[in-house]
Amino acid sequence: MKWDLILVRYGEIGLKSNYVRRQLIEKLKSHIKKSIEIEGVEEYKIESPRGRVFLETPSIEKSINALSYVPGIVSYSPCKTVEPEVASIVDMAMQISQDRLAENMSFAVDARRVGEHEFTSQDLKEIVGKELRVESGASVNLDDPDYTLTIEVREDTAYLFTDVYSGLGGLPYGVQGKLISLFSGGMDSPVATALMIKRGCDPIALYIDKGGFGSKKERERAVKVAEKLSRLTPEGLKFIKLDFEGIYSAIKDDADKETCILCKRAMYKAGERINEIEGAKGLITGESVGQVASQTLDNLMTLDESTSIPVYRPLIGFDKSQTQKISMRLGTYQASKEDVGGCPILPERVATVSDPMQIKETENKIKIDEEIEKTVENREVDLIKPD
Structure with missing residues (x-):
């Protein structure tokens, strides 16, 4: 069956005031345009009568794939269109169903x-x-049919379809503003970033390069995952790299059980500086309560004390299996699970209850703020696009 167009549905956009709804729909249409062009769709027309967006194109299959990457879309269906008359609708219903039912x-x-x-x-x-x-x-089965034909009649056109593809949902990309994502490329940070993209945020990936304390594979993984994630962002994903080798070295020499907390606080502080430079509205992290020793409630409080900006933790109540399922759907799972080696300065025992006073003394001793300012000044900035 050669479909005529794709009917695109949005959800909570429709609950907004008329003024806000119009703005969000225009954003959504703009992002649909960019996404289908990435897939190589050249011929198309996008219209938005009340409650729906219609994408008319001969490149239906490419467009179906492209729409799966557009935040703000709840679902979409390839359709046949006819005049809103019973005879025409019946005739088209028979044509659609003859090879399917x-x-x-x-x-x-x-x-x-x-x-x-x-x-x-x-x-x-x-x-x-x-x-x-x-x-x-x-036979007719209204509860659990093998095949469902849906007819939607809107003013002067009837739309008939059999398939409903799930979209990402949420709000159009970028309508809520920028956030800085502490981005390692592991399992958690890409999922946390994607969930905030779905809520209308524009993330900037902040990658902490460990230098000699890390590995080339670790850096390559971060870029590879960022490339996958950038498919959700119409203009690509801004990627900032900070050289933390000197900071890691100083922490290694002056900390023990609280090494992990000191490292993470340094990342938060660096994130706050990048947040200020980029005009963003907070940090995204992939932390989940109790997942590792540095993520106990006590330690999360200590981390929050290191910054004055909001910290958004969309995975805070997730367990690992939930995060992995989302990672699989995003297409980042295989890259994220690559073994890139562990942290070489990880202590044998990590403090589950940190001592804020002791931590601040250590930070003052190693002049952490000065070190962070140096690495921020020497930051590397790139724009990551889909591979």
């Missing part, structure tokens, strides 16, 4: 209307359902 299958017909017509939604269900049953010999 067999005698040994069950089916249902769903219908809804917007506007005034000479028939009701129930009329359509009964008339089309009867014709399909007679023609195919299939």
Whole structure:
């Protein structure tokens, strides 16, 4: 079946005031345009009558894939279109179903209307359902059908479809402003970043390069995962790298059980400086309560004390398996799970309850703020786009 267009549905955008809704829909249309162009779609038309967005293009399959990367879309369906007359709708329903509905299958017909017509939604269900049953010999099952044909009639056009693809949901990318994501490329930080993208945020990935305390594989993984994630951002993902080798060296020489907390606080402080430079509105981290020793409630409080800006932790109540499932759906899982080696300065025992006074004394001793300012001044900035 050669489909005519794709019907795109949004969710909470429709709950906004008229003024805000119009702005969000225009953002959504702009991002749809950019996403389908990335997939190589050249011929298209995007329209947005109330409650829906319609994408008309001969490149349906490419567009179906492209729409899966656009935040703000709840679902979408490739459609056939006909005039809103019963005879035309029945004829198209038969054409769509002839190769999809067999005698040994069950089916249902769903219908809804917007506007005034000479028939009701129930009329359509009964008339089309009867014709399909007679023609195919299939049985009706409204609870759990093998096949569902949906008819949506809107003013002067009827749209018929059989497939509903799930979208990312949420809000259009970037409408809430910028955030700085502490981005390692491991399992957690990309998922946390993606969840905030879905809520309308524009993330900047901040990668902490350990220098001699890390590995080339670790750096390559971060870039590879950022490339995957950049498919969700219409203009690419801004990627900032900070050289933390000197900071790691100083912490290694002057800390023991609280090494992890000192390192993470240094990242928070660096993130706050980048936040100020970029005009962002806070940090994103992939922390989850109790997942590792440095993420106990006591230690999270100590981390929060290191910065004056908001810290957003979308994974705070997730367990690892939940995060992994989202990572798989994002397409970042395989890259994120690569073994890049452990942290060479990880102490044998990590403090689960840190001593804020002791930590601040150590930070003052190693002049952490001065070291952070140096590394921020020498930051490397790149724009990551899909590979």
